[in-house]
Amino acid sequence: MKNIALIGSTGSIGTQTLDVIRKHPDRFNLISLAAGRNVERAIEQVQEFQPRVVAVERKQDAEKIQQQFGEFVKVFYGKEGLIEASVLHDADFLMNALVGSLGLEPTLQAMEAGVDIGIANKETLVTAGHLVTEKAKAHNVNLLPVDSEHSAIFQSLEGNRIDEVERLILTASGGSFREYTRDQLEGVSVEDALNHPNWNMGAKITIDSATMMNKGFEVMEAHWLFNIPYDDIEVLLHKESIIHSLVEYRDKSVLAQLGTPDMRVPIQYAMSYPERLELRDTNRLNLWEIGKLHFDKPDFDRYRCLRYAYEAGRTGGTLPAVLNAANEEAVKQFLQGKITFLSIEEHIEKALERHQVIAGPSLDTILEVDKETRAYVSSRIG
Secondary structure (H helix, E strand, O other): OEEEEEEOOOOHHHHHHHHHHHHOOOOEEEEEEEOOOOHHHHHHHHHHHOOOEEEEOOHHHHHHHHHHHHHHOEEEEHHHHHHHHHOOOOOOEEEEOOOOHHHHHHHHHHHHOOOEEEEOOHHHHHHHHHHHHHHHHHOOOOEEEOOHHHHHHHHHHOOOOHHHEEEEEEEEOOOOOOOOOOHHHOOOOHHHHOOOOOOOOOHHHHHHHHHOHHHHHHHHHHHHHHOOOHHHEEEEEOOOOOEEEEEEEOOOOEEEEEOOOOOHHHHHHHHHOOOOOOOOOOOOOOHHHHOOOOOEOOOOOOOHHHHHHHHHHHHOOOHHHHHHHHHHHHHHHHHOOOOOOOHHHHHHHHHHHHOOOOOOOOHHHHHHHHHHHHHHHHHHHO
16 A cells, blocks of 8 residues: 655646546555645545645635544645645655646655655756756655656666667657647637647646647656756657657667557556556557557747757756746746737747856755746736
């Protein structure tokens, strides 16, 4: 029985994590959860799974939950609440299912407590990959990928040596606008952008998929997770999302992990690793039903956010933190209808151009750069 701590319980990855726990009550026990402002759903989750620690964003929501459940649960709020939900002494595994840089500090503190991490929160590795990987090594904890692409690479590396890898190939669906030219992207709506053809994800990640920033972040994650140079990580457009990623070895053998799109597969594998548990209610992959698989190389002018991610990753220092913060702020403004879809790229590019890179940043420096970048992008949109 593994004791599971879950931060980001009401989002897409969080609810699918709970579904995995629900299907394997003899293997997983939820001991804490952290939600944001979706209090009604959080209350439903507490009623069903009965964790002993709960965290929410706002004080008034914490008081509401505490009043309803009394002494059977300890309720916290804010950043401190996130950390409380992440560092329980008897937790075996923390699923970081948050969206945004908010997941960084709880992850680092959970590592110090010796907790294995399921990393579904891209921004944690994007903004502070050097700190996270150093902390994982220092405290001998597993950093287990949850993104379907990184899980595919992780599985394709099993039983092989990392020093024999020649290339990692991350597949990308191309997002909501994969058939659009840049001219056709002028004036697209928020509703159009949120209509992903393959995956059911939260709003922010779906927009990042449409801009391909999501794939850029995954390139940066792969660099840190597998210690592979950026020049040896490629992206391949594959609209069916059947091949989740590939690993090429120096003898030119290529191993790939395939499956029908279902995020519960990589979620469950990270939670049960090194075992594989049964997952019954997902579609079996029958390739004769698919018929054809399609592949193409991405155009870095069409998908400029992907280019920005490679550039920021290669430069390193504080530039990845700028990339992430500028993107988060610009996507938020787009979702609120304040800027156009193509303006997301413009605000990110301006933030990257003005920044003076600081090498080997501390956590405090990263957080300060994050705050300053958000303010800058917000003032541009202002």
